[in-house]
Amino acid sequence: MNVTIVGSGYVGLVVGACLAETGNRVICADIDERKIDLLNGGQSPIYEPGLDRLLQRNLAEGRMRFTTDVAEAVRSGLVVFIAVGTPPDEDGSADLKHVLAVASVIGQNMVDEKVVITKSTVPVGTASKVRSEIEKHTDGTFHVCSNPEFLKEGAAIDDFMRPDRVVCGIESEEARPILEELYEPFVRSGNPLIFMDIASAELTKYAANAMLATRISFMNQVAALCEAAGADINMVRRGVGSDPRIGASFLYAGAGYGGSCFPKDVRALIQTGEEMNVDLSILKEVHETNARQKRLLGQKIRARFGDDLTGRSFAVWGLAFKPETDDMREAASVTLIEELLECGATVTAHDPVATDVAREWYLGDRIEYAGDEYAALAGADALIVITEWLQYRRPDWQRIKLALAAPIVFDGRNLYDPARMRRHGFEYYPIGREQVR
Numbered sequence: 001m002n003v004t005i006v007g008s009g010y011v012g013l014v015v016g017a018c019l020a021e022t023g024n025r026v027i028c029a030d031i032d033e034r035k036i037d038l039l040n041g042g043q044s045p046i047y048e049p050g051l052d053r054l055l056q057r058n059l060a061e062g063r064m065r066f067t068t069d070v071a072e073a074v075r076s077g078l079v080v081f082i083a084v085g086t087p088p089d090e091d092g093s094a095d096l097k098h099v100l101a102v103a104s105v106i107g108q109n110m111v112d113e114k115v116v117i118t119k120s121t122v123p124v125g126t127a128s129k130v131r132s133e134i135e136k137h138t139d140g141t142f143h144v145c146s147n148p149e150f151l152k153e154g155a156a157i158d159d160f161m162r163p164d165r166v167v168c169g170i171e172s173e174e175a176r177p178i179l180e181e182l183y184e185p186f187v188r189s190g191n192p193l194i195f196m197d198i199a200s201a202e203l204t205k206y207a208a209n210a211m212l213a214t215r216i217s218f219m220n221q222v223a224a225l226c227e228a229a230g231a232d233i234n235m236v237r238r239g240v241g242s243d244p245r246i247g248a249s250f251l252y253a254g255a256g257y258g259g260s261c262f263p264k265d266v267r268a269l270i271q272t273g274e275e276m277n278v279d280l281s282i283l284k285e286v287h288e289t290n291a292r293q294k295r296l297l298g299q300k301i302r303a304r305f306g307d308d309l310t311g312r313s314f315a316v317w318g319l320a321f322k323p324e325t326d327d328m329r330e331a332a333s334v335t336l337i338e339e340l341l342e343c344g345a346t347v348t349a350h351d352p353v354a355t356d357v358a359r360e361w362y363l364g365d366r367i368e369y370a371g372d373e374y375a376a377l378a379g380a381d382a383l384i385v386i387t388e389w390l391q392y393r394r395p396d397w398q399r400i401k402l403a404l405a406a407p408i409v410f411d412g413r414n415l416y417d418p419a420r421m422r423r424h425g426f427e428y429y430p431i432g433r434e435q436v437r
Helices: 010-021 033-040 051-060 070-076 096-106 126-135 157-161 173-185 197-228 231-243 262-275 283-293 296-306 332-342 357-363 399-402 420-423
Strands: 002-006 025-027 065-066 078-082 116-119 141-147 166-170 191-196 311-315 346-350 383-387 408-413 425-428
Touching: 002 010, 002 070, 010 025, 010 051, 010 065, 010 157, 025 051, 025 070, 033 065, 051 065, 070 096, 078 096, 078 357, 096 116, 096 126, 116 126, 116 173, 116 332, 126 141, 126 296, 141 173, 166 173, 166 197, 166 296, 173 191, 173 296, 191 262, 197 231, 197 283, 231 408, 262 283, 296 332, 296 408, 296 425, 311 332, 346 357, 399 420, 420 425
Parallel strands: 002 025, 002 078, 025 065, 078 116, 116 141, 166 191, 311 346, 311 383, 383 408, 408 425
Antiparallel strands: 141 166
């Protein structure tokens, strides 16, 4: 099948590479010439495990190509995915200008029947706006669908190849067999291909992310209660998560969620509720709890060292919002480091893959960047762990103790056992667990 994907960001690249891997002929279009040049050379502009390999193989075998000619790409595809960004507007709503700009190009380049699929995360009602925009420019036949993505950064290839479910919102039965053919290779193990109306599909994506964000913020509130009551949030999580009605996923207390999805989608769903006069006060509290949680480590640090951190230095392990990605959008590390700098401290940070992103887009040269995690420690007043990369989980404690000015660890992801930290001779400040003083 000839497939066009407009937008070569995180979602567009993963979708394109995986569809090409199953034999489709895929064109990915983007107006960013630098990005397209990089991709035509077989290099991904984002870090996602396994993506470079898929891109290189499908480029070499002729199933995938990249172009800045969006109009030509649209003309070439039976199926056209819209996978451009929907950044938050000032009021928190999703900005649809890029989505509608693509719809306009589609309408202007309709040479045959098309199936137009919104893959971008968009609010309820977007499909009708896409249809209206296309109809301004053509009388041709086309079918608008909603096909939200449920990809986890760091595991996106596996998520697409072996999905829990594929959700397809359709407005006409003519589109159903095309979507069934497109996704049949990915649902052969029996996981469902779910067809529904478009409004329900659009809302499913937001509701799923909002539910997961709610679980995280709820557990972070319980973690605060654990600290006050002398309980252990990890024990509470095990007890709660063992209930099959609840499950263990997304019940980890920590320094707050980040990334390109949860913060943006929670705000957008709140805004949609306000526009439709529906009370989503639960989600407002989820968002506010997360904002407070991102400042919790800074509060713990200032409680230990004082509000004036002039002359203090801190080692930070982790910059990305989660492991296995270089994405720093809404990352808790940025909130923390900004606060430390404002209080007069200096910071040396390490991250296995996000250093270049941090330097170019977020923190610049205001902090130092270490080539490995132990190099970040030299003379620091404390170590702060804020991203749970695997290589941070079983460190050399003796080496850390010798490198730091004092054996103090602030753990934003509860990676370490308080009893073990006591035996190693560390002051230890986790979240929702016993502090070791």
